[in-house]
Amino acid sequence: METTVLKLGGGVVTEKDANRRSARVDVLRRLARELRSAREQGAGRIVLVHGAGPFGHSLVAEHGIADGVASPRQVEGFVATHASMRELDELVLGALRAEGLLAVALPPCACLVQERRAVRDFFVEPIERLLALDARIIPVLYGDMVADRALGASVVSGDVLVAELGRRLRARVLLGTDVPGIFTADPKRDPAARPVPRIDRGNLAAVLESVSPAATVDVTRGMRGKLEAIAASLAGLEVLVFDLGEQGALERALLRRPVAGTEILL
Numbered sequence: 001m002e003t004t005v006l007k008l009g010g011g012v013v014t015e016k017d018a019n020r021r022s023a024r025v026d027v028l029r030r031l032a033r034e035l036r037s038a039r040e041q042g043a044g045r046i047v048l049v050h051g052a053g054p055f056g057h058s059l060v061a062e063h064g065i066a067d068g069v070a071s072p073r074q075v076e077g078f079v080a081t082h083a084s085m086r087e088l089d090e091l092v093l094g095a096l097r098a099e100g101l102l103a104v105a106l107p108p109c110a111c112l113v114q115e116r117r118a119v120r121d122f123f124v125e126p127i128e129r130l131l132a133l134d135a136r137i138i139p140v141l142y143g144d145m146v147a148d149r150a151l152g153a154s155v156v157s158g159d160v161l162v163a164e165l166g167r168r169l170r171a172r173v174l175l176g177t178d179v180p181g182i183f184t185a186d187p188k189r190d191p192a193a194r195p196v197p198r199i200d201r202g203n204l205a206a207v208l209e210s211v212s213p214a215a216t217v218d219v220t221r222g223m224r225g226k227l228e229a230i231a232a233s234l235a236g237l238e239v240l241v242f243d244l245g246e247q248g249a250l251e252r253a254l255l256r257r258p259v260a261g262t263e264i265l266l
């Protein structure tokens with residue numbers, strides 16, 4: 001049975017554009033329905049990772065903890081950021097469970113250690129065992145602040161988590177975000193932007209050039225961070241970047257039906 005690692009972008013599940021710390025509960029409800037429907041039609045195992053939006057990025061920026069945690073105020077910021085992400089995570093878990101989905105929280109700060117912002121140890125055995133116990137279980141992770149051997153603590157983005165999980169679980173990766181894939185320029189700013197249907201080793205460098213870090217507050221470098229995370233995992237990952245805002249797209253993507261977006265095969 002296939003395993004899919006699914007990212008729900010922070011820009012989709014929160015009011016990120018308005019930089020308001022609130023979850024889009026209606027969108028979460030629809031996405032949970034699509035997950036349940038895909039599951040009923042035979043979609044395999046699912047591991048879910050969600051982004052942070054204003055629940056993470058603005059707190060990291062306010063407390064000046066993007067480059068490490070040392071002072072008492074930074075430690076307070078670390079705890080405040082983690083606590084804020086737990087709040088968002090509970091809303092995501094609640095939406096999933098309301099549809100009868102068996103969602104289990106796996107806080108990254110409890111199973112992962114970084115060094116200079118790079119993932120070092122990631123204890124994925126609980127995820128593997130829960131999926132083997134019952135394929136209906138959906139482990140849920142999220143962008144978080146975690147212990148860092150050199151910097152005290154640092155941010156691990158949802159995008160890095162999906163790349164790491166895709167590699168470690170040999171899973172397909174679905175990167176759901178708020179635009180229909182990767183474009184030749186930011187489609188929200190440049191009307192001449194054209195979709196890039198496929199990225200492989202041949203055009204990776206050229207596409208990376210054209211992808212800018214996000215315009216919103218996103219300490220994990222927006223679309224560029226996603227592509228960098230996928231490229232860094234060097235794993236022959238099969239990835240689809242697609243628009244979660246499009247009704248039905250998540251369900252179709254989980255069932256391997258056609259969806260507008262960018263396929264990445266590196």
Ligand SMILES: Nc1ncnc2c1ncn2[C@@H]1O[C@H](COP(=O)(O)OP(=O)(O)O)[C@@H](O)[C@H]1O
Pocket residue numbers: 008009010011012016051053176177178179181182183184185186187188210211212213214215216218221222223224
């Ligand atoms: N070349 C590009 N192609 C697609 N999106 C881009 C590009 N350059 C910048 N972006 C921006 O990246 C954003 C997605 O990244 P991000 O804001 O981090 O989303 P998420 O919340 O899903 O992590 C899009 O909303 C888009 O405005």
Ligand SMILES: [Mg+2]
Pocket residue numbers: 010051218220221222223
């Ligand atoms: Mg992002």
